[in-house]
Each structure stands twice: as C-alpha cells, then as structure tokens.
Amino acid sequence: MEFRIDPWSHVMIKEYEKLFQYFGIRPFSEVVDELKSAVEPHPLMVRGVIFGHRDFNNIVNALKRGEEFAVVTGLMPSGRMHFGHKMLIDQIIYYQGLGARIFLIVADVEAYAVRKIGRKESIELALYDYVTNYIALGLSKSNLHLYFQSNYHPKYYRLIQMISRKLTFAELRAAYGDDLEVGKVMSVVTQIADILHPQLREFGGFKDVLVPVGPDQDPHLRLTRDLSQRFESEFGLKPPASTYHRFMSGLDGGKMSSSRPESYITLNEDPAIASQKLMNAFTGGRATAEEQRRLGGEPEKCVIYEFYAYHLVPDDGELSKIYYECRTGRILCGECKLRASDMLVKFLNEHRRKYEKAVDKVYEYINPPDF
C-alpha cells in the first residue's frame, strides 16, 4: 500500500483529456520540481488539486530571477463564500507571500448584469463575506489591488473599450455559447481587462501574470490569451499564464453549488450545523463495515478526504497517514467523520475570532462604490 496524498492527479488529467490534448494545457506535475528548486510549492500543488497549467514556467522563471509577477483572480458576489472558494484565496495568499502583486477583482458587473443580483446585496456580500474572510485567512494589504469592477482606474475602462474593437461575436459565441446577452458581453470584455490590465504602464508595466482558475474557465483564458496578442504592438501585452485546479465536490456527492446550501459549508457557518453537514456527507465508504474493513475505503471519491486535503490537514505526513488508514480499512467512515468534524469546528471557531477582528479593516483593503 502506497502512501498517497494526491488521489486525483491522474484522474484529473483523464477527465480533462481534451484540454490537454487539443488545447495545450500541460500537467502541473511537470513543473513542480522546477518550482521546488525556487520556493516551497503550495500544498494544493503537491496534492494533485492543482493539476494543469499554461506557461507556469514563466512564473517559475520570474521567481528564480526575483522579477515581479502578478496573480489575478476574482470573486463573484452573488452567493456566500464557502470552502470551495477558500482554496482559491489560499493560493492567492501563498503567491502574495512569494512577493507577487495581487489583483483581486470583485466581479460585480457579472453579479449585476448576468446573475441579476441587486447592487447593494452584492456590495455587502463582497465586503462582509468575501473580503472580510480573505483578511481573516491572512490576505495582506501589501502588493494588493483589490477593487470593484464598477469603481476602478480610468485606464482600466479605456482598456475595456479598446478590447471591444478586437473581439468578434463569433469568438464570443465559441467561448460562451450562443445565447449571449448584452450584459454577458459587457462582463466578458471587463473580465478580459481584469486579466490584461496589470501589464499596462499605469500598473507598473509588463510583468508575467498568472491566473489560477478551474478548468471551466479555460475558454475565457484562451480568448484572453488571443486578445493579449492583439495588443502586443499597442501595449506590449503578453499572454497570461494559468493554473487549473480540481473543484471540491458537493457534500452530497454532487456539484458544490451556491444554490444548494446542503452542498457546501460557508466560512461563517455555525459550527454545529457545519459539523452536522459533514457527518451527513458523501464518503468513499463501502456498503458494509465488513466490506470496508476487507477492501478499504476510496479516498479519491470521498468528500471528507477532500476537506482534509484541501483545508484541514496542513501536514503531508499526517494526510498520508489518513489516506493509508482509509485505504487499508483501518478506520471506518463514522470515526473518520468525527475526526474531520472536530478539526472543522476548531477551524471555524478560530476563523470566527479572526473574522471579527477583520471586519474593522475592510475599508483599509478596498474602496467600495456607494451603490
């Protein structure tokens, strides 16, 4: 029995075969050793959660040479922040620790124009759910551009306007489907500018840019890469690098979705309810205790194991022990869930204390629109 902590890495490559085969995404495992020669990789990188990349070598090279690079990501203020979102901000905080310039975007254009969320609601969600939680998780103010799409720099809006000239409806339909709406078009050109503007002179000029995303975002990345090349002569823009991470499964074994509270645990969930949700979660257990003792559990199918690997167990040795105990049938799901639940409750209680301190700092991090 091997000691594994990355039961998904090979599965992911199979699942997203097309992305690898046709679209040129590379397995992340190829760059991990090179990254290790410069810095300590993030746990999600060695655990097979971050499974693919484009041009991540550029980021490794920037790290080696001590050159500035930028990391861009967004938050969607249309539902509560849950543990499925936490893995992304964990990466951001990691890159911030490595000296990266962070561009963190409140995607309030998509929230309003596509998801039809009220402005006040999405501003509140952004400030007191996402941003406050980010601060509580350790986001620093240094090297940080944290902004609402509706309240930013004129040069950002100029870039949005200019992108509109260099983009066709055929390209938009290819990337986002045939039922485009005007608001969707506005949101897309805005999100392309979110990724490309850090290279503009007004934001420090050319630097390598990394965008950590889920694989569903790759069409957007491909289009953005194309656009960057159309601005090469005007602004010297280069294509952004990207990494691709596995999503967390929903607690009920389906997709984790903001529309089904039973599928996720929020960062501010009542610990008793969070514990209950975890105890009811879908696992990689067998039909009977006897069978599980004989065959072992299947961590690669287990939501509880995901919580360990993504969030609860920082130590690789401890995680491989958990994997081993499960795979060899030494521990059954009930006991394992109790252990995970204890860890989760401890995390949530600590997080709540940090959250309460973080609330007062929100306005030091971001300048929100009044409406």
Place this chain on the structure above:
Amino acid sequence: MEFRIDPWSHVMIKEYEKLFQYFGIRPFSEVVDELKSAVEPHPLMVRGVIFGHRDFNNIVNALKRGEEFAVVTGLMPSGRMHFGHKMLIDQIIYYQGLGARIFLIVADVEAYAVRKIGRKESIELALYDYVTNYIALGLSKSNLHLYFQSNYHPKYYRLIQMISRKLTFAELRAAYGDDLEVGKVMSVVTQIADILHPQLREFGGFKDVLVPVGPDQDPHLRLTRDLSQRFESEFGLKPPASTYHRFMSGLDGGKMSSSRPESYITLNEDPAIASQKLMNAFTGGRATAEEQRRLGGEPEKCVIYEFYAYHLVPDDGELSKIYYECRTGRILCGECKLRASDMLVKFLNEHRRKYEKAVDKVYEYINPPDF
C-alpha cells in the same frame, strides 16, 4: 412674394413624415412661441433648420421656472470639423448662454472601436480641431463637462455596466441594424450613458436633459428614452428631450461627408480654397440667366443659401432680403456666390485669429487621456 427665411421647415416635416407620424416627434414650430415668451430663440429655430422635437416643452418650462437643465451632445474625432458640425456647437453655446449645464462628449470609443481610428489621431483631432474650434466659437468653461469617453468619472462607467443588463440584442438590432459588432455594442451602451448620466446624483441629480441631434439619431434617442424608464426606480431617471435639425447639404449637392473634402469646408480651411469651394457649389439657380430672371432662383435647394442661413447672416431682415432677391430673380448665382464668399472669407480670417488664441486654453477645458 413673401419674405421667407425658413424655406425648409415644411419640407423637413414631409421628408421625415414617419418620424412625426409613427414615432411622436413634434414640429418645432409648435413650441417656438412658448419659447419666445421665456427667451430669444436661436436663429436656427426660427429659420426652420431645427424642425422637430420631443418633450422640448420640458426645457421651456425649466427656462421659465429658472430650473437647471442639461444639454448633451458629442463630437466624433474621426474627421475634420467642418461647417456641418458648427451648427451643433452653435446651439450648445446658445444653451450655455441660457444657463444650461453642458455635457460635451468626445466619442472616442466610437472613433476607435467602430470607425477604427488610431487613439493618438483621434485625441489630436478632438483637442486641436474640435475643442479648439469650440473655444474659438465662444464655448465657455462655465457649467461645462467636456470629457473623453475613455477618461471620465467612475459613476459613468458603472452606469454603462448597469445599462448592459437592461438592453437586449433584439433592441440593438432594431435600432442599429443586424450587423452589430462588439465595438458597436460598447459604443452604444456608452452613448446611452452619455445622455443619461447627467441626472445621476454625482452630477447634480435630476434635471431635464436636452439632446440636439440630426434625425438619423432618433433610433438612438428612442432606445435611450426606453432605458431611462428602466432606471426610474433605481436612479429616478427620466426620458431626455430632443430637438431635430436639418443637415447641411454637401457643397456638391450630395451629402456632406467627411470622406469627400469637396463636399464640405472645414473651420480651419484656407480662405482661398474655401472661397473656391463655395464658388463651385451647387445652387438653386435655373438653367439660364434669362430663365432665372424670369422664374427666380430656388433658395430651398441652394447650398449658398444654407451658408447664409446657418452661418453667415445673423440678421433675419438681411436674410429675408437675400431670399427675396433670389426668389424674384433680382440677383443671379454668380453675384450671390461672390457675396457669400466675401462673408465666408471674413468669417474664416476672424475665426483663425480666435483659433490661435484658443489653442493655449484647450487644457483648461478638457483633461485628455495620454493615449
């Protein structure tokens, strides 16, 4: 023989019958008397050049009550400023003199994204052709918002984003035709915001807004009026009023067009060339001198008469004398052209002096983007 100065007023209503019949544009003549009870009308209003309106009564009422109102118009920095453009800024300066708050927009989004003009070229054109000429013509800095669409207020960009949610592609196609481009969509939502944003709290809150346009712009106005009502609950927006003016004919009798220099005279034209262009212009003259002496000329078809009525003859008495002399065959085209040419050359020489003084003031009027 009547003494006329407005040979087009009835023609225009016939020509744009559909606009009047189906779309609710009203003859401007209906409101002139009411306007006269408050202020002196602009010459273009009594000469039948401004021939239609929507809700102009609102503006008259604002004038009577001494309430603030706004006038919105744009300039397209994709070709030289010529006399066809002058009639619009003349109206703006008139309304500014009445105390209106002026919103004057450099439509650089359309220039770049739709007309594919380079950024530097269009910025130069805007500053040293349009804006400098506007200053030379008498535009004041007071009550003036003169801005590039690419370099303005965050609340303007937020409104653009919000408009995108409330607009369908079916509406865009109905107003602008089927061959929409992404840049065109960006330009349209931006131009809707140009008209609507003066009512936002950040720009002084609700006020009546007037948009003087050519009749070709009415589909845009209708769509903008619809949009304003979709923001009634969110921002208290009301539909803008509008006036419709007759375009100047091209010197060659065709359409005045930036792509045919022989069709227009620029504000900065060399007086000798301007004079020559005028001497070659299409007139309302008859086939022979004999016939013209017998039947009289047709001022309503005459480009020279347009120059008198739009630009060269401020005095209504003098203009009606010119009309009379022509209609009765008392003056032939050659002599009439010489008189017009003298007036034009005098205007251009004076304008050049004012232009040279105005150049240094451009940056007091507008804050241009660097690129």
